[in-house]
Amino acid sequence: MSQATPNKPSQHLSQLIAEFPRRHLLIAIAACCLLFITLMVMPSQEAEALRTSQSITLPIASKPIIEEPAVAATPQAPWKELVVQKGDNLSLLFQRAQLTGRDVYEITSSSKKAKQLTQIYPGQKVAFQIDADGKLLALKHQHDLLKSTLYQRAEDGFTVTDLEREPEIRQRHVTATISSSLYTAASKAGLQQNLIMEMANVFGGVIDFVYDIREGDSFSILFQEHFIDGKKVGSGPILAAEFINQDQSYKAYRYEYGNGDIGYYNEQGISMRKAFLRAPLDFTRISSSFNPNRLHPVFKTKRPHRGIDYAAPKGTPVYATGDGRVVEAGYNKANGNYVVIKHGESYTTKYLHFTKRAVKRGQKVKQQQIIGWVGSTGYATGPHLHYEFLVNGVHRNPRTVLRKLPKAVSIAAADKDEFLKQIGSLQMQLAAFQNHHKYAANTSATNNAL
Template identity: 55%
Template sequence: MAKNRHATLTANKKTAPQWRNLHSRVLSLLLKLTKIEAAILAFAVCSVALGLGNSLQSDPSTASIEEVIESSKTEDTKSPINTDRTTIALALPSQNSIPKTDTEQAAYYSQAKFTIDSNTVQADFSPAPLSQPASPKSVAAAATAEQSSTAVKRIHQTLKKGDNLSMVFDRVGLNARDVYQVVQSGNEGKALTRMFPGEKLEFVLGENNQLEQVIRVKSPLESIHFIRNIAGDKTYFEINRVTRTADIRKVYRSAFINDSLSLSAQRADVSQSITMNMANIFGGVIDFVLDVRNGDQFTVVYEEHYLDGEKIDEGNIIAASYSNRGTTYNAYRYTDPDGDTGYYNEDGVSMRKAFLRAPLDFTRISSSFNLRRLHPITKVVKPHRGIDYAAPRGTPVFSAGDGRVSASGRSKANGNYVFIKHGESYTTKYLHLHRRSVKKGQRVKQGQIIGQVGCTGLCSGPHLHYEFLVNGVHRNPRTILKKLPKAKRLNANLKAEFMA
């Protein structure tokens, strides 16, 4: 046996120089190969190695990322895999959790759920839990997915203060030619140049980031679409207005007053806008600070608008009632044949008086109408030709009646002010405003917001100074209303229709 071992060693020593000579000859031959010949040889060697590897591969956990992804897709969802863009992070399950038979494996991988975002594709194999990965390569395998050249990209933009249309288009990656083509689409296109901060645009980009659509979202129910079209060598945008119809639901709310209308309404889940509208409806008969008492009760029926099952806004008040000091006031919404809408009581008398009893929801009267009042700042006896309504800064101020703004400005004594002329005989003035919301010459409706309570000019605290003039003469706003024209009453024919 020792002799055999010695013979083998001797034979190996004799063949070693032969192997070294063969190695030298092969190396010399490789050095003489051209680049093309070397490439062909390398391809042949790799093909042989790949064939051996495929013949040995029997465990699904060692499959390539491309194979796993493609095996989990249907024919409709398969797309080529590219290694230039998006990274695919594929977490494979552990080897122990994978079924062994081909049929079970196919069913297992068909359950893979892929979550895709702009940078990654995550595969979640449910219901099998992810335990320890089979290998580092299978846990953090990297590849890339090709983004389809025809994929649609949607970009949402909200106009900011200081924005113009060109700036918004530039943020999306579009150029001045795109802006020009959209603006030239007609009046709606030109209107895009007059948009305000907070308005929304949606851009639809196609192949090579080409602009396909611009959508101006005017409301959840209305949008204007500018759609690219090509006629010959001319590109233009046509306009399509899209409107949707909301589902209208009627809502009933009722509550007793324990402190103020606004707080009691809030506890009854009534929004501020509905509360303000209700106060405007009854504003001609009830002063919601001086007249309100604990134990008063209100009831309101109004509309809510829903789109795709979600509430988008509130609609009109259909009917409302308010019980104050033993008297109940009812109001019903009615639109006459001329299209004028108002609220009327059960006798067909309009709830809307010529003027509101108070032009805001105030806390208290801090100073009454007094022709011999001592001014709190100048300490000089000077007529106080109006009423001071104390209220928090920013409280909305309403126009007391229909009219036209005769002045809107600022002075040292009055601060920010608004004057409104109501026909030929009446004028109302609103002083010390924090902010003005109307301009000179603008027409306003009763209950329209014209500014906010503030403390500008000669002022000792946030309040509204309100004046009422009849033919140029100051009158007490709290007593003059009784002498003003009565409310509108429906004629016999309209009343019959209203009562029907």
């Protein structure tokens, strides 16, 4: 029985393998494995083409754009503004705006603050915002050019918002020479009355504007003015000022402390505010001076006049000349309406013949606080203020005793650096304005001479 003949190709391959060097054989096996793995991982061209076609981002078919008709925004209801006339009240204004008494009640009863709407004055403006159905949406009450109150309808009534416009602040410089009176010179220079009074208050501790003013005296002030929409609405504080009285110069600069307090000091930091004012009222004349041997104008007998009489129109305000407490405030046959103020332990001031008092007994008062108004009550031949000054119970001449009183305080050492920093720019501005004014005056005089 014969054996099967082996397959020749297989036998030939085995022989080749057996004869192939071992190292080359291992390399060939590794190459074959690598080729197999590569073929398993790489997809066919068709598969690759299919995969690539699925991964491409195609533009998304957008929905057809349907142009809807433009919806106009609901127009804001217009405002209707009314000016309060003499004799007007809130009901009349609402009637003119075609609103009802129910609308008046609805807005004024919406909050406690809304009740201030009942206080309207001629010249003020009230604006109404009313929708097409006649419903009140909002109301604006303009108190003045700076302050307004806005009432806006809400779910449960009206909200109330206070509005205040910030004015544009400009600086202005004014200088003038006195020929008749301070008030006349300042008015001709364009200063408002409140600013004139403020200037008198600034220098009231060093100048007696009743007795000390002379023809040829001059002043120069730098101050603020406030504007709204290009219209002047008021004057701000004095920033710096110089007053030349009888050839003596007094300068004052405004200084604001960190806590908001304001003071006026000279360039050395000495306060312009003295312990007592030189006079208890502004821009009057002395009708009777301190005189121990004066003939009394009513009784025509020789009686000492232990104070100074300032003739002034009835109703002229009278100021406390220093801080203190009112120890007497009443009326009697001789003095009429009078006030007595105690200033510490040593000093007392008396003010007689008021038409009306503004303070009560026991009340604390500040320097320059109004305590009454000039009148002619009691033994008086005409409207005037009788003013007395006592030191330890003894009458002294109010005009001369002030020289013996304690000096004004100086700015604290801790504030000195900040003070000098603040007034430095004011000094330069005041000097620049003054030099410009002198140059303009000299130029004008030269042109007139030519």
